[in-house]
Amino acid sequence: MSDRKLKAWQQAGLIDAETAARIAGWEAAHSRPLGIWALVGLGALAIGLGLVSLVATNWDAIPGAVRLGIHFALMAGLALLIWIAPKQSDANDRFHDGLLFIAAVLGLTFFGHIGQVYQTSSPLWQPLLAWLVIFSPLLLLFGRGWPVAGLWYVALLGTGWYHAEDYGGRWTLLGQHVQPAYPVLYWGLIASLPMVVAAMAAAMRARSARPDFWRLLEQLAIATILAGVSIVAIISVWDRPDSAYLGSFAIQSLFMLGAAVAIWAARRTRSGQATAAILCVAAVVHLGVALLVQAGGREGAWIGALSFIALWSAVAYGSLFARWRRMFQGAVGLIAVRIIILSFELGDDLLGSGISLILSGLVAIGVAWVAVRVSRRYAPEKTG
Amino acid sequence: MSWMIPPRRALAASLLLPLALFAGTWATTHRKAQQGDIWLIPVQGYDPRDLLRGHFVQYRYDWPAAGGADGESLGYAPALCIIGRAPHIAAVRSDVMDHCTIVAKATMGARREVQGLDTGILYVSQPRAIALSKQLADPTLQGLLLVRIRPDGVIRPIDLQFRRRARP
Numbered sequence: 088m089s090d091r092k093l094k095a096w097q098q099a100g101l102i103d104a105e106t107a108a109r110i111a112g113w114e115a116a117h118s119r120p121l122g123i124w125a126l127v128g129l130g131a132l133a134i135g136l137g138l139v140s141l142v143a144t145n146w147d148a149i150p151g152a153v154r155l156g157i158h159f160a161l162m163a164g165l166a167l168l169i170w171i172a173p174k175q176s177d178a179n180d181r182f183h184d185g186l187l188f189i190a191a192v193l194g195l196t197f198f199g200h201i202g203q204v205y206q207t208s209s210p211l212w213q214p215l216l217a218w219l220v221i222f223s224p225l226l227l228l229f230g231r232g233w234p235v236a237g238l239w240y241v242a243l244l245g246t247g248w249y250h251a252e253d254y255g256g257r258w259t260l261l262g263q264h265v266q267p268a269y270p271v272l273y274w275g276l277i278a279s280l281p282m283v284v285a286a287m288a289a290a291m292r293a294r295s296a297r298p299d300f301w302r303l304l305e306q307l308a309i310a311t312i313l314a315g316v317s318i319v320a321i322i323s324v325w326d327r328p329d330s331a332y333l334g335s336f337a338i339q340s341l342f343m344l345g346a347a348v349a350i351w352a353a354r355r356t357r358s359g360q361a362t363a364a365i366l367c368v369a370a371v372v373h374l375g376v377a378l379l380v381q382a383g384g385r386e387g388a389w390i391g392a393l394s395f396i397a398l399w400s401a402v403a404y405g406s407l408f409a410r411w412r413r414m415f416q417g418a419v420g421l422i423a424v425r426i427i428i429l430s431f432e433l434g435d436d437l438l439g440s441g442i443s444l445i446l447s448g449l450v451a452i453g454v455a456w457v458a459v460r461v462s463r464r465y466a467p468e469k470t471g
Numbered sequence: 472m473s474w475m476i477p478p479r480r481a482l483a484a485s486l487l488l489p490l491a492l493f494a495g496t497w498a499t500t501h502r503k504a505q506q507g508d509i510w511l512i513p514v515q516g517y518d519p520r521d522l523l524r525g526h527f528v529q530y531r532y533d534w535p536a537a538g539g540a541d542g543e544s545l546g547y548a549p550a551l552c553i554i555g556r557a558p559h560i561a562a563v564r565s566d567v568m569d570h571c572t573i574v575a576k577a578t579m580g581a582r583r584e585v586q587g588l589d590t591g592i593l594y595v596s597q598p599r600a601i602a603l604s605k606q607l608a609d610p611t612l613q614g615l616l617l618v619r620i621r622p623d624g625v626i627r628p629i630d631l632q633f634r635r636r637a638r639p
Contacts, residue, residue: 155497162493166486173479194489201497203594205504206628221492225485 127181128234135192151204158193158200165190180231188234191222195242212249215242236303240284244311247280271331275338281315282342284308285366286349293353305350309362312343316369316398317421323380324391336377343370361405368401392429396422410467423458427451507621508557508573509629514614515607527592528603528631530614534588537562546589550576550624558617576624591616593628606633 093107102110149157169186177183198214201207219242226239251274254267267273285308292301343366351363376394399418406415430450433443513533534545537554545551545565552571555561567574577587593616595603607614617630 152501159490159493159497163490166490170482170486190489194493197493198496201500205500206594207500207504208592217492217496221489224481224488228481228485 124181124232127185131185131188131234134189155197155200155204158197162190162193162197165193184230184232184234187226187230188238191218191226191235191238194218194222210249210253212246212253215246215249219243219246230300231297232300233303236300236307240304240307243280243284247277251277271334272338274332274335275342278315278335278339279342281308281311282339282346285312285346289346289350289353289359289362305362308346309366312346312366312369313398313402316373317395319373320376320391320395320398323376324388330381333377333381336374340370340374343367343373358409358411361409361411364408365401365405369398372398388429388432392425392432395425399425407465407467412467415466416462419458419462423454426454430454503621504619504627507619507625507627510553510555510560510573510618510620511558511615511632512560512618514616514631527594528600528607529590529592530607530616530631531590532588532616533614534563535560537564546587548577548588550574551588553620573620573622574624575620575626578625588626591626591628593631595631603631607631611636 090111093102093111096102097104097107165186169190172186175182195214195218198217202209219239223239226235230236230239254273285305288301288305288308292298292305295301347363347366347370350359350366353359354362372394376390379390379394399421403415403418403422406412406418427447427450430447513535514530515533532546534551536545545563548565550565550567551574552564552567553560553573553575554563554570555572557572564571575588593603606612612633613636615632615634616628617632619627619629621627
């Protein structure tokens with residue numbers, strides 16, 4: 088809330104000086120320090136990146152064992168600081184999360200540091216997986232805000248991503264085609280990590296003393312699922328999935344349904360019901376796109392666009408039900424953009440015909456106008 | 472919650488777990504790094520544009536093939552029979568037989584640059600990486616990689632040296 092607005096209202100006679108002062112006081116007491124969080128996150132990130140480059144510099148003057156010793160002592164010192172400062176940590180979430188974040192980044196760089204000193208190399212997913220195993224207890228049991236939740240989640244996705252890059256069978260190793268033993272199962276499972284996280288976070292959110300932390304993780308996971316299903320709906324049109332991998336899509340959809348059930352069971356609120364319903368639609372759309380693209384030949388553009396619109400319509404409807412204002416407006420915006428792109432895609436058939444371009448332009452303007460009207464009129468009120 | 476471990480004990484365990492495992496990893500890596508004989512393998516620059524990536528140099532092994540055979544194809548073999556007396560390699564064959572002094576093996580579970588027996592990387596500091604890449608590109612110099620080959624066949628680079636090439 089800006090003081091400028093309050094002054095303007097006061098001058099316009101809408102509120103008196105006393106009300107303005109009371110509003111300013113209430114806002115100051117209840118403001119969510121997002122800006123400070125962002126700064127602290129940036130600071131912690133800068134420190135983490137600085138540590139990474141310090142290790143990467145690999146300076147010659149200091150013997151490797153000494154460098155590793157310093158690195159190890161830093162980690163031990165930080166662990167000691169976390170141990171002896173519970174009061175400060177209890178009082179200040181940002182201080183606490185900053186310490187955890189730096190400890191975790193120091194740990195991640197230690198593997199790379201050992202590799203430099205002893206000239207050993209391993210594929211990236213191995214240190215990431217080892218890091219996840221040894222830091223998950225600290226991060227998941229004690230993390231409070233988005234720096235820790237984000238770091239843990241990114242590391243999890245990174246582990247899956249790099250493992251799939253090495254062993255997913257999409258490239259050749261020394262001239263040989265390395266295939267996982269059960270490719271359908273492999274791709275089904277490796278892409279289902281976000282669904283597992285969503286289910287776990289929803290279950291923990293209901294019973295943990297830190298519901299905000301688990302809410303963040305759940306939101307990150309849901310966002311990844313929606314992005315993944317959307318991307319599949321977009322690219323499967325021109326990069327048709329191999330029919331041998333339909334089973335993977337089925338497995339991923341089953342995991343989405345599983346996450347929906349877990350969320351529905353854990354949170355019997357409007358928000359929980361809406362999230363579960365959105366995941367159910369996502370599951371149907373995900374498998375549906377893969378099946379329809381296999382069956383349909385020339386209707387690719389329609390299939391991709393309609394499934395995308397179906398997914399985000401479900402998100403918009405769920406947002407209305409759960410009263411998420413921003414989410415509703417974002418979903419309506421995405422649907423509008425997709426309709427506009429579809430009109431250009433279809434116009435492409437009559438390339439060279441000016442009429443189709445004019446029609447596409449008119450459709451674009453019309454859709455934009457309708458989208459703005461809809462998102463203004465029907466968006467749920469802002470809630471605290 | 473009744474099933475929860477006391478928070479302080481959980482915190483202690485969560486803090487000690489990484490430290491203990493890091494210490495273990497470091498000790499294991501250090502012990503393994505001492506194993507095996509030291510050998511000198513001729514190398515050449517891999518690709519002048521790709522020599523310096525981050526803070527390591529990438530090189531291609533220049534295996535001295537036995538009996539004038541094609542040395543370049545040796546790099547794609549899963550294992551190489553090295554004949555000679557450490558650190559000097561007399562000859563290298565792709566068919567592994569009884570009279571090998573040591574057998575070097577390709578590691579599949581490594582990052583791409585070091586998976587096969589064709590290329591490898593050596594971590595060095597930035598200024599040294601630039602100097603080494605210049606020397607590798609110099610046709611009058613023969614690069615020699617100082618490595619330790621463990622009895623299980625794993626090659627671990629130690630340093631890069633240079634020798635003036637004999638004029639043809």
